[in-house]
Amino acid sequence: MAGQRPRRHRQHLHAGPFAVMRRFAALLHPKGRLDPDLQRGFEKGLRGAGLKLCFTSDRAWVACAQDAPIQLDGQGIILGALFRRDGVRALREVGADEAARIAATHGTRLIAHHWGPYVAILVPPSGGVIEIVRAPLGELPCYVYQTAGATVIASDIDLLVACGGLRPAVAWEEVAQHLLVRDTRRAETCLQGVRELQGGQRLTLGPTASATEALWTPWSCVHPRIDDPDEAAQRVRDSARACIAARASQQQRILLLLSGGLDSSVVAACLADAGAAFDALTLVTREKTGDERSYARLVCEQLGTTLIEAQRDVSRVDVARSGARHLPRPTVRLFVQESKRLIEAASVGAGYGAVYTGGGGDNVFCSLQSSGPAADRLLVAGPGRAFLRTVGDISQLAPASLWAVASDAVRRAWLGKPALRHVPDATFLSRQALASAEPAREHPWLDLPEGALPGKAMHVRLLAFAQSFVEATDPQDALPSVAPLLSQPLVETCLAVPSWLWFENGRNRIVARRAFASDLPAAIVQRRSKGTPDSFVAAIFETHRSTIRTMLADGMLAANGIIDLAAALRILDDPRPAQGAGFRRVLELVDAETWARAWSGR
Numbered sequence: 001m002a003g004q005r006p007r008r009h010r011q012h013l014h015a016g017p018f019a020v021m022r023r024f025a026a027l028l029h030p031k032g033r034l035d036p037d038l039q040r041g042f043e044k045g046l047r048g049a050g051l052k053l054c055f056t057s058d059r060a061w062v063a064c065a066q067d068a069p070i071q072l073d074g075q076g077i078i079l080g081a082l083f084r085r086d087g088v089r090a091l092r093e094v095g096a097d098e099a100a101r102i103a104a105t106h107g108t109r110l111i112a113h114h115w116g117p118y119v120a121i122l123v124p125p126s127g128g129v130i131e132i133v134r135a136p137l138g139e140l141p142c143y144v145y146q147t148a149g150a151t152v153i154a155s156d157i158d159l160l161v162a163c164g165g166l167r168p169a170v171a172w173e174e175v176a177q178h179l180l181v182r183d184t185r186r187a188e189t190c191l192q193g194v195r196e197l198q199g200g201q202r203l204t205l206g207p208t209a210s211a212t213e214a215l216w217t218p219w220s221c222v223h224p225r226i227d228d229p230d231e232a233a234q235r236v237r238d239s240a241r242a243c244i245a246a247r248a249s250q251q252q253r254i255l256l257l258l259s260g261g262l263d264s265s266v267v268a269a270c271l272a273d274a275g276a277a278f279d280a281l282t283l284v285t286r287e288k289t290g291d292e293r294s295y296a297r298l299v300c301e302q303l304g305t306t307l308i309e310a311q312r313d314v315s316r317v318d319v320a321r322s323g324a325r326h327l328p329r330p331t332v333r334l335f336v337q338e339s340k341r342l343i344e345a346a347s348v349g350a351g352y353g354a355v356y357t358g359g360g361g362d363n364v365f366c367s368l369q370s371s372g373p374a375a376d377r378l379l380v381a382g383p384g385r386a387f388l389r390t391v392g393d394i395s396q397l398a399p400a401s402l403w404a405v406a407s408d409a410v411r412r413a414w415l416g417k418p419a420l421r422h423v424p425d426a427t428f429l430s431r432q433a434l435a436s437a438e439p440a441r442e443h444p445w446l447d448l449p450e451g452a453l454p455g456k457a458m459h460v461r462l463l464a465f466a467q468s469f470v471e472a473t474d475p476q477d478a479l480p481s482v483a484p485l486l487s488q489p490l491v492e493t494c495l496a497v498p499s500w501l502w503f504e505n506g507r508n509r510i511v512a513r514r515a516f517a518s519d520l521p522a523a524i525v526q527r528r529s530k531g532t533p534d535s536f537v538a539a540i541f542e543t544h545r546s547t548i549r550t551m552l553a554d555g556m557l558a559a560n561g562i563i564d565l566a567a568a569l570r571i572l573d574d575p576r577p578a579q580g581a582g583f584r585r586v587l588e589l590v591d592a593e594t595w596a597r598a599w600s601g602r
Contacts, residue, residue, distance in 0.1 A: 022065060022155065022476075023155045023476070025062075026060060026061065026062040027061045028130050029150040030205045039061065041163070046162075048162055049158070050065060051065050052065075055076070062121055064079055070091060075125065078110075078118050083114060089249045102120070106131055106202065116246075117135055119133070119140055130205040132202065135488065136200035136215075136216040136491075138471070140475070142154075143189070144194070144197055145166050145194055146193070152164030153197070170596050172561075174190045175560075179589070180425060181422075182588065198467070198471065200217070201213065217445055219460065229511070229514070232497045236493055240515070240516075241270050247484045248271055248278075248484075251276075253351045254271065255280075255281055255352040256268055256357075257282075257357045258358075260524065260531070262513065264358030265299045265516075267357070267484060269516050269519040278305060279350070280305055281310060284310065285311075285536040286535070295527065310342040312338050313338065314536065319544045322594035324591070331472045334590060334591060335537050344478055347478070354480045359485070365485075366502040369397060369398055371405050371409040373498075374455070375409040375453070375455055376453040377498075377500045378414075393505060394503060395506075396505065397503060422446075428564050428589060433563070445467075455500065541583045541587060552593060555596075556596045557596065571586050
């Protein structure tokens with residue numbers, strides 16, 4: 001344990017009995033009255049799942065595991081947690097006037113004036129369409145399944161099965177698509193008939209058809225720019241502290257995964273400033289690259305909080321067990337299994353309400369290694385000292401020569417080099433799988449508006465990757481996972497910061513470093529190195545190589561023509577120690593294999 005000192009913070013923000021909703025299901029029929037047989041099946045599923053009806057009308061039944069969802073004066077319901085832009089506590093209710101405004105704007109007012117992990121279901125009493133709005137970057141999932149007589153939406157697939165009659169079956173073409181493009185998500189999932197309403201979107205259910213549209217895009221947040229470095233740092237600081245204080249108000253006590261890197265340290269500083277009751281947990285590997293205890297100790301000593309140190313144990317990883325067995329895509333990596341075990345061990349008797357992480361910090365704080373920010377500076381300021389200064393900053397970070405950075409920036413800015421290039425990963429996929437996969441469709445955020453700057457486009461792409469991370473949570477986890485750096489107001493603030501302001505003297509994320517320089521040890525603020533679990537991942541591969549070989553050789557991916565088995569086996573049969581990208585890709589195949597077996601065995 002690290003030493004503790006008295007905290008010097010504002011009053012503690014302790015949550016009351018208000019519970020954060022993590023599971024819900026809804027039976028919706030915009031045409032008219034719900035079918036009684038569907039209602040009976042829905043009710044039976046609710047009882048088994050421990051959910052209670054919280055909104056009913058002729059056209060909609062909604063159930064949740066939350067004591068007090070937000071009612072919209074008979075016009076619908078908001079599930080999850082909802083914050084005002086100027087508030088630091090979750091709302092328990094909205095007035096009749098605000099409910100009317102939310103309904104009248106078809107949910108757009110939620111996007112503009114509120115934030116949080118919520119799903120809103122709008123059901124006009126007078127009839128007409130039913131609308132579902134999911135928060136931008138909100139971790140409360142929303143899956144959609146169309147039955148013969150109604151639409152069922154739920155926070156997780158088990159509820160679609162129990163309440164909606166879904167019979168889960170693997171969609172193999174979507175599995176191939178997922179393996180081809182892992183970093184960004186599609187509305188389609190890897191289970192037949194199940195789609196996802198993604199963050200910032202609205203699903204409109206009409207009498208004869210349905211439609212999905214985006215209500216929020218990062219591109220709406222890039223102007224007006226925050227060009228002054230000091231103002232940028234102050235606004236990022238204020239937004240981060242406000243968002244994390246708001247999220248922390250929902251838990252009596254928090255466990256923070258603290259690596260000692262900048263991002264998780266920023267979360268620690270904000271939790272301490274909010275007076276939140278929290279402990280920190282740092283996970284350690286046997287190799288030095290995965291041992292950041294010295295940095296984590298510095299943070300905890302300065303903030304006066306307890307540090308728990310836990311060693312990852314490769315022998316405890318069960319490669320035949322899917323961490324995504326409740327999810328509609330194989331999105332959980334093998335090494336996370338050991339992280340969850342250590343989190344659960346640290347949580348026994350501690351009363352934690354959630355696990356907080358610094359996840360998404362690199363994405364939000366524009367951690368690029370590219371000439372893109374220099375290209376932005378060239379387009380905005382022209383070929384002068386400002387451009388050359390940014391070239392120098394990027395050159396030190398890359399590392400690359402000044403000439404290489406400058407010439408590439410010129411090509412991006414003036415000579416037509418694409419701002420983004422999408423490169424699918426076809427490694428170890430079969431010809432059959434590649435032929436069946438659809439042409440790679442860009443994430444809608446990567447459909448660049450006219451005049452988009454290339455460096456900012458790269459920042460937006462990082463956020464598209466982060467969306468895949470934050471929206472892939474499992475509501476049935478023992479402890480909910482919260483990535484507060486991906487809170488909508490903070491993301492919007494960071495998007496308004498020009499890409500070039502995030503770099504200085506060979507360091508990235510400089511705005512965040514400046515913002516929290518007075519809160520964190522200098523060694524953290526100035527740190528350039530970054531820890532990684534790569535050695536632990538390699539140890540998983542080496543320890544379980546024989547088991548993995550048998551799993552893939554006799555597995556469902558091979559039987560369904562998804563993988564080039566011979567190519568994958570060459571990596572497994574190579575007697576040399578694991579190195580390069582090949583063994584990591586094999587472990588991605590293992591993730592997909594165990595996930596498919598989990599769903600096919602139901």
